[in-house]
Amino acid sequence: MNRVKIANKLKIYPIFLPNLGCKTRCVYCNQSIMTGENVPKFYVLEQLLKDKNDIDEIAFYGGTFTGLPKDVMKRLLSIRPDIPKRISTRPDSIDEEILEILKSGNVKTIELGVESLDDDVLKHSKRNYTKEDVLKSIRLVQNHFEVVAHLMIGLPYDTSEKDLRTVSKLLNEGVKLFRIHPTIVFKDTELEQLYNNGEYEPLTLEDAVTIISEMTMFVESFGGVVTRLGYYVPDSQKQFIVAGPYHPSFGDLVRSSIIRMLVERYDIHQIQYNRRYKSWISAYGNSNIELDRREIEADDILLDSIPYKVFIRRFVDEFTLQKIS
Incomplete structure (x- = not known):
């Protein structure tokens, strides 16, 4: 609760509200285990944050924030009140009255x-x-707030094609920010x-990385x-993982996988990259790929002197869109 996280250079102070506001329990969920957090006391939060001036946002995670009683919200x-807020919630727990409360409370971002x-x-x-409930809530929210869509793959009855169609529809709805993770089986859940x-x-793990690599490129x-x-x-909660594609560096696995997919698909011979992308280029099996590797000052990745983003768009056009057409 008292650690500051840096996301995209934004210093975020996360406050976890495990299961608070949730009116139902999803098959995969046990927030107390997943976050390792207890419900914080209000006066403790006030004291912890009273003199903190090194954070850009306060984030309320782990429950359904807009499912809380309005006075608690x-x-x-x-x-x-001087620090912007972000909250996480469900698509079916939002209406105009709640959005007014969030606006007056300096909420800038809604993670849906x-x-x-x-x-x-x-x-x-x-x-x-339902799908229509989600789309309705997105259209309601995005007029006044930044929207981040949380997506899970590998849920019951899921397929990679369904995952890609979800991304496609959300992009068409104007959603630009995403968090994506695979489904993990935790102890004491219906799953x-x-x-x-x-x-x-x-x-x-291999399938999860491949699917999310393609979603990320999309x-x-x-x-x-x-x-x-x-x-x-x-670390204290890893003992409660029963099964599933968990990896502590899952994001790096995905980024390395994308590079490997592009290099192999398009017979790339040279890769130029800023040093901050080095783990994508040379870790998780990519060191075995025969490539002319060169570090550059520019904040980019070039494959045979062509920008990385050109290749991911080409991949999506040639392969991904064919799967959902």
């Missing part, structure tokens, strides 16, 4: 737990809303029961940004 948002736009996936994951009964099979080739890849699990 207002009280939480009153903490350090979309997970999927396939109604079968939503139903069997017990999200208790664990399904897994133990042989009724659910999680994705392999997002970025159409001007979007993936702000986080993979699921953060505190």
